[in-house]
Amino acid sequence: MSGPEENIPRHIAIIPDGNGRWAESRGLPRNEGHRRGTEVMRDVIEAALELGVSSVTVYAFSMENWGRPSDEVDAIMSLLRRYLRRERDELAAKGIRVRAIGRLDMLDADLVEAIREVERSTEQGSDMRLTFALSYGGRTEIVDAVRSLARDVASGHLEPDAIEEKTLGARMYAPDVPDPDLLIRTGGEHRISNFLPWQLVYTELWISEALWPDFGPDELREAVRLYQQRERRFGRTGAQARGGS
């Protein structure tokens, strides 16, 4: 029998959507939704750690988000910087290892510095991996991986016919983190929006109608409970999947 402590997703990916709508529905500036969103993130990460989830990847800022009005982009960047500085010591104390993935060269130097500091401070963490996808695009990640393989082919270090799925997968930004078992998207939209397209092929999807600032530990636990009822077949029959063969 599978109890609540069993079959915990090893890796949860999160698209924290709906900050803007949450604020607008209250007559508040959108940035107030983002501010509230960073507070919620703290509680959700703690709840994931308590559940025994070993990896969480958060879509913090997409390549497409660069197209937002510059004052909103600036406000999000400064919230992320403050979040990383404020949480750094506590993340380290909790054994959470933090890393950022994406085109970080497009970020301001002080945000990159805050990222490097939290990465350094938490590098010994072994209880959970927390990855922030920042200035991240899934197709950009695949392009970067292909470029890296192409360089090896051009220099004669790699035969084109030796390229397998795992060869390309190993060039993704965080190849040591297993593919997500569960994707949680808040805000009710049914799409993956260029988030981890390579890694999500067999991920279970959970769309929450809650806007991200209204999401919390209870909603996370509910998503995990529903995940535990899913049958993951990976293209096989149900009987095969249940038999484990």
Ligand code: FPP
């Ligand atoms: C999505 O809501 C939120 C963003 C694109 C901004 C970045 C996310 C946060 C600040 C919360 C996560 C916290 C951390 C620490 C990574 P939206 O603005 O797209 O909302 P809308 O769909 O209602 O407009």
